[in-house]
Amino acid sequence: MATSFQCTLVTPECQLVDQSVTYASIPVWDGLLGVEPQRAPLMVKLGAGALRLDTESGSELYFVSGGFAQMKDNKLTLVTDAAILASEIDKAAAKAQLDAALALEAAGEEALAAKKQKVDSARAKLEIASH
Numbered sequence: 001m002a003t004s005f006q007c008t009l010v011t012p013e014c015q016l017v018d019q020s021v022t023y024a025s026i027p028v029w030d031g032l033l034g035v036e037p038q039r040a041p042l043m044v045k046l047g048a049g050a051l052r053l054d055t056e057s058g059s060e061l062y063f064v065s066g067g068f069a070q071m072k073d074n075k076l077t078l079v080t081d082a083a084i085l086a087s088e089i090d091k092a093a094a095k096a097q098l099d100a101a102l103a104l105e106a107a108g109e110e111a112l113a114a115k116k117q118k119v120d121s122a123r124a125k126l127e128i129a130s131h
Contacts, residue, residue, distance in 0.1 A: 002037045005074040007053055009062065011083050016062070023054040024076055026069055027124070035076055042071040046080060048121040050128050061086035063128045065121055089129040098122035 007024060009017035024035040027049030035042075046069055051062040067080030101118035 002074055004056070005035075005037045005039075005071075005076060007076045007078070009051070009064075009078045009080070009083055011080055016083050016085075017053065017060075019053075019055065021053045021055050021076075023052075025050070025052040026076075026078065027051060027064060028069075035071055038074060039071050041073075042069075044069050046078065048117070049124040050086075051078065051083070061128060061131060063089060063125050084125075086128045086131060089125055091126065091129040094122060094126040094129050098126055 004020045004022050007017055007019060007021045008015065022037070026033050026035060026044070027047045029045040029047045032049075033044060046064055046067045048065045049063070051064045053060045053062070063082075063084045063086065064078065064080040065082040067078065069076065069078045071077075098119065101115065101122045104115045104118065106112045106115040
């Protein structure tokens with residue numbers, strides 16, 4: 001039985017990851033999902049949050065801002081609007097982004113949903129930067 005699977009992380013600008021991993025914890029729209037080798041096929045909507053990829057040599061942490069993930073034939077493919085390696089997140093900028101999102105005034109369902117998305121994204125980015 002396989003002890004790893006291929007993982008690819010892609011944004012519109014570039015491919016950030018294409019490597020063998022032993023486990024992935026992915027932020028889905030309603031929580032976290034753990035993915036291990038030989039998982040049944042799956043297609044999920046990503047949420048904003050921490051993507052953890054475990055390899056034989058350690059773990060890597062990324063911020064992803066939504067998108068989609070597919071697991072098929074022992075290959076996990078994540079397509080997202082934006083992804084940042086945790087070590088590259090500027091904590092001060094993330095805090096400023098959260099403060100700005102919290103200060104937004106929102107009236108109406110669409111505006112409230114947009115504000116919630118910005119706040120959730122900024123909070124996730126700040127939490128990841130604090131690790």
